[in-house]
Amino acid sequence: NAGVMQNPRHLVRRRGQEARLRCSPMKGHSHVYWYRQLPEEGLKFMVYLQKENIIDESGMPKERFSAEFPKEGPSILRIQQVVRGDSAAYFCASSPAMGAIPNNEQFFGPGTRLTVL
Amino acid sequence: RKEVEQDPGPFNVPEGATVAFNCTYSNSASQSFFWYRQDCRKEPKLLMSVYSSGNEDGRFTAQLNRASQYISLLIRDSKLSDSATYLCAVNWRGAQKLVFGQGTRLTINP
Numbered sequence: 001n002a003g004v005m006q007n008p009r010h011l012v013r014r015r016g017q018e019a020r021l022r023c024s025p026m027k028g029h030s031h032v033y034w035y036r037q038l039p040e041e042g043l044k045f046m047v048y049l050q051k052e053n054i055i056d057e058s059g060m061p062k063e064r065f066s067a068e069f070p071k072e073g074p075s076i077l078r079i080q081q082v083v084r085g086d087s088a089a090y091f092c093a094s095s096p097a098m099g100a101i102p103n104n105e106q107f108f109g110p111g112t113r114l115t116v117l
Numbered sequence: 118r119k120e121v122e123q124d125p126g127p128f129n130v131p132e133g134a135t136v137a138f139n140c141t142y143s144n145s146a147s148q149s150f151f152w153y154r155q156d157c158r159k160e161p162k163l164l165m166s167v168y169s170s171g172n173e174d175g176r177f178t179a180q181l182n183r184a185s186q187y188i189s190l191l192i193r194d195s196k197l198s199d200s201a202t203y204l205c206a207v208n209w210r211g212a213q214k215l216v217f218g219q220g221t222r223l224t225i226n227p
């Protein structure tokens with residue numbers, strides 16, 4: 001009964017490189033969410049996806065960031081040309097289909113800590 | 118005004134004490150409410166959902182006051198292991214995303 005899985009757990013990139021973060025939702029969950037937590041700050045929503053669809057990307061920066069959740073395989077959060085300000089913990093959460101549980105709780109993975117040098 | 122606000126603390130209380138946190142939200146269309154616990158450098162873990170009638174889980178009691186737009190968390194007989202940051206989260210009707218408060222840091226002292 002594996003929970004939400006994320007990899008890598010730690011990622012170091014130099015400015016200008018690309019970062020790819022992966023998330024596999026809990027078994028039976030079809031909704032994936034990405035959140036970012038900057039040092040000493042709260043969690044901020046980035047994007048909500050279902051299989052092959054981006055449902056809400058209102059929290060995504062307009063440039064350099066993209067997300068996908070293909071039919072097969074994990075969800076990917078991709079950051080192009082990383083800058084120092086991208087250094088943060090990136091958490092993925094998943095939930096089952098709407099109505100499957102009363103309050104539609106979201107369960108979080110262990111996160112990927114991105115450090116940009 | 119922030120959408121979800123919490124007193125960041127820190128709260129330092131002795132073991133065995135009762136401690137309570139409030140969390141206010143600004144969007145009256147908020148629909149679902151949650152308390153998460155986050156340990157240092159770990160992911161948030163769902164502590165409990167908050168229902169309109171209030172709910173209890175062991176030493177933890179959560180309440181919702183829609184009229185005043187706040188939720189509360191009460192921890193009775195606090196343990197050293199309760200030391201963590203407590204995050205409240207809200208989602209709005211028609212949206213799936215969670216909006217988090219900045220968290221309240223709690224330290225239980227022996």
